[in-house]
Amino acid sequence: MAGAGGGNSDVQWCFSQVKGAIDDDVAEADIISTVEFNHSGELLATGDKGGRVVIFQQEPESKNQPQCRGEYNVYSTFQSHEPEFDYLKSLEIEEKINKIRWLPQKNAAQFLLSTNDKTIKLWKISERDKRPEGYNLKEEDGRYRDPNTVTTLRVPVFRPMDLMVEASPRRVFANAHTYHINSISVNSDCETYLSADDLRINLWNLEITDRSFNIVDIKPTNMEELTEVITAAEFHPNQCNTFVYSSSKGTIRMCDMRASALCDKYAKLFEEPEDPNNRSFFSEIISSISDVKFSHSGRYMMTRDYLSVKIWDINMETRPVETYQVHEYLRSKLCSLYENDCIFDKFECCWNGNDSVVMTGSYNNFFRMFDRGYRQDVTLEASRENSKPRSVLKPRKISTGGKRKKDEISVDSLDFNKKILHTAWHPLDNIIAVATINNLYIFQEKLN
Amino acid sequence: MSGEMEETRTAEEQQEMEDKVISPEKAEEAKLKARYPNLGAKPGGSDLLRKRLQKGQKYFDSGDYNMAKAKMKNKQLPSAPTEKTEITGGHIPTPQDLPQRKTSIVASKLAG
Numbered sequence: 001m002a003g004a005g006g007g008n009s010d011v012q013w014c015f016s017q018v019k020g021a022i023d024d025d026v027a028e029a030d031i032i033s034t035v036e037f038n039h040s041g042e043l044l045a046t047g048d049k050g051g052r053v054v055i056f057q058q059e060p061e062s063k064n065q066p067q068c069r070g071e072y073n074v075y076s077t078f079q080s081h082e083p084e085f086d087y088l089k090s091l092e093i094e095e096k097i098n099k100i101r102w103l104p105q106k107n108a109a110q111f112l113l114s115t116n117d118k119t120i121k122l123w124k125i126s127e128r129d130k131r132p133e134g135y136n137l138k139e140e141d142g143r144y145r146d147p148n149t150v151t152t153l154r155v156p157v158f159r160p161m162d163l164m165v166e167a168s169p170r171r172v173f174a175n176a177h178t179y180h181i182n183s184i185s186v187n188s189d190c191e192t193y194l195s196a197d198d199l200r201i202n203l204w205n206l207e208i209t210d211r212s213f214n215i216v217d218i219k220p221t222n223m224e225e226l227t228e229v230i231t232a233a234e235f236h237p238n239q240c241n242t243f244v245y246s247s248s249k250g251t252i253r254m255c256d257m258r259a260s261a262l263c264d265k266y267a268k269l270f271e272e273p274e275d276p277n278n279r280s281f282f283s284e285i286i287s288s289i290s291d292v293k294f295s296h297s298g299r300y301m302m303t304r305d306y307l308s309v310k311i312w313d314i315n316m317e318t319r320p321v322e323t324y325q326v327h328e329y330l331r332s333k334l335c336s337l338y339e340n341d342c343i344f345d346k347f348e349c350c351w352n353g354n355d356s357v358v359m360t361g362s363y364n365n366f367f368r369m370f371d372r373g374y375r376q377d378v379t380l381e382a383s384r385e386n387s388k389p390r391s392v393l394k395p396r397k398i399s400t401g402g403k404r405k406k407d408e409i410s411v412d413s414l415d416f417n418k419k420i421l422h423t424a425w426h427p428l429d430n431i432i433a434v435a436t437i438n439n440l441y442i443f444q445e446k447l448n
Numbered sequence: 449m450s451g452e453m454e455e456t457r458t459a460e461e462q463q464e465m466e467d468k469v470i471s472p473e474k475a476e477e478a479k480l481k482a483r484y485p486n487l488g489a490k491p492g493g494s495d496l497l498r499k500r501l502q503k504g505q506k507y508f509d510s511g512d513y514n515m516a517k518a519k520m521k522n523k524q525l526p527s528a529p530t531e532k533t534e535i536t537g538g539h540i541p542t543p544q545d546l547p548q549r550k551t552s553i554v555a556s557k558l559a560g
Contacts, residue, residue: 021557030557052556077559091505179501198501226497248497281477281487285496332472335479440558 011430012446013393015386017071019056020439022384032435034422038102038110041426044072044433045112046440047097051081053114053167055125068390069429072442076125078167081116093118099184101193103206111170113193117180120195122171122206130158176202176212183233189240196233196245203257215263216245216255231346232292239298242267246303250287254314270312272319282334282343290346295355296427302358304349307331309360309370324370324377327362329400329411342416352425361420364409365436366396382420382434382441392446 021030029050036045044056057075084093095116103111109126134156137145179197186193194215195202201216216233220226228249236242241257253266274283286306294301300321303310307328310320326347330337337343342363349360361367362379370377379396386393399408422435430445481487 019558021560029554032558046556046558048556048558050554050556054556054558074559077556089505180503223498229497229500278471278473280471280473281480282473332476334473334476335483338480339483438557 013380013430013432013443014068014390014446015388015393015441016068016390016431016444017442018384018387018439019054019442026438030438032422032438032440033096033098034100035424035433035435035440036100036102036112037424037426037433038112039104039427041428041431043075043102043110044424044442045100045102046435047080047100047114049094049096051079051083051095051097051116053078053080053097053100053112053123068447069431069444076165076167078123080114080121080123081119084118098181101184101186103186104190106190113184113186115181115184115195118174118177120173120181120184120204121169122173123167124170125165125167128164128166129160129162131161132156133159171206171209173204173209173212176204182231185233185235185243187235187240188238192240194233194235194243196230198229201230201233201243201245201263213261215257215261217262217264231289234292234294234301237294237296237298244292244294244301246289246292248288249284250289250305252289252292252301252303252312268314268317270317270320272310282338285338285343286334291348293349293351295351296353297355300355302349302351304347304360306343306345306347309349309358311358311372322372324358324368326360326368327398329398333411337416340416342419345419345421347419347421348423350423350425352430353428357425359423359425359432361423361434363416363419364414365418365420367420367423367434380443382436382439382443384439390446393443 020032027050029048029052031049032046033049034045034047037043038045042058044058046054046056048054054077055075056072058072059070061070080097081095083095085091086093093116097114097116099113099115101113103113105111109124112123112125114121114123133140134154136150136153136156137147139145173195177195177197177200179199181195181197183196184193191205191207193204193206195204195212196216199217199219200214202212203215204212216230218228218230228247228251231246231248233243233245236244242254243257244252244254246252250271252270254268254270255263256267257263259265259267274287289303289305291304292301299314301312301314303312303320304326307330308326309324311322311324313321334343347361349358351358356373357369357371359367359369365382366379367382368377368379379398380393381396397405397408398414399405399410404410418436420434420436424433426432432443434441434443
């Protein structure tokens, strides 16, 4: 069954493009920290540890090559955030872009929000493809003419010029977060957005930068009593009064802003009961939710914890409706993953356009897709070895038992430095963007 | 009475043994505790979270630095350690310890 966002059983994924340096020596600034398609899928934005944003634009489909959808080429790139030092608190503020979120397009320009640990910025990306020519008081090179030499008047006209894409910061939303911002989410009302740090969530109006409303505050009066932090937050895709936030203890709270100004009392608490017999030192750490995403329909939400992806029906708080194991074989490696800090890696997850398939990253540059309808899953690899144009990606298998079959990779030979934390799915088509540490891979569905 | 208690103890011990065999997580926990016997009992608790909240703290205090300079008039000021270590404890940070943060004027390699 072909068609956009169709079931995984028929979809074959092909390599399309890879962006970034080939050499293994990765500069810290080049580490990709966020990937996001805009609402039409025409633009793809990436942010990195060096505070830079690169936006790619999809080329229109060419009639010569109906087998593939357009390629993504660089559209604009700019320095979004710069490193800062807070001398008052002796705090170094990284320029790393934690999240990028696009605003729905309202006019010719595109807008996105980008955030580092402390400051959110609204960027306007606009095109300029004409310029006025034929001024009366200025020469073409900009020099001013002596007014006495002007004998006739003419009306300047717009002439086409080479396309210029300009990015300019339109708003800077600063000084509202004591702790480190982990999420931003634009409301469906297109007027407000939320920003969440470890202990607080603030509501902003996109037009107003000197004021924001605190809507969630979980800071205890005595910091010794701190037991959990906020790990992610998101607005409901169509109910502008509803948002959710996840915690380091594996719970999700859904809040209704109509109930009160401060949403400390949740409307719903989503938590899967835990078997106390199975509790270990690692239980709480691996239950920490690293990402929460509503489905496009708004009926479901997905959470990612260290070993699994869970789908929740927002009408049922007692347990998830689906649970998918991302890399269960790591459960017997938790000791070394704790020692090398990998157990704290924050993986993100995403839905395909029609909510039938979900995707998340893993180690060894593997990423996983789970088809909810067909109950199938696949492991694929982002690697330059499979980077012949339109070559079909072969599913990978990890051998967990003693006997390793041919083509299988043993758990002990997985490279834990090669982690895929950020992935994105085109909102309409089967095109995915997968970020390795410093490279961006674009894969497309094989079209016949 | 004592017979019953003995039975309970054996059942508990049995459960523990079964746990080690059945649960890979518990086996990993045992491994960790063996390597780090001083590891606190409450792993997800305050310590870990507070470390997370304090990310970025650099502890450069110009007062401390100048006091240390004054105290060591005749000696060399402690030089910055060669490897990048966390500046904590008795070591007084010097301006050299703080990495000079400059914006990347180099363009992203993704745009190359």
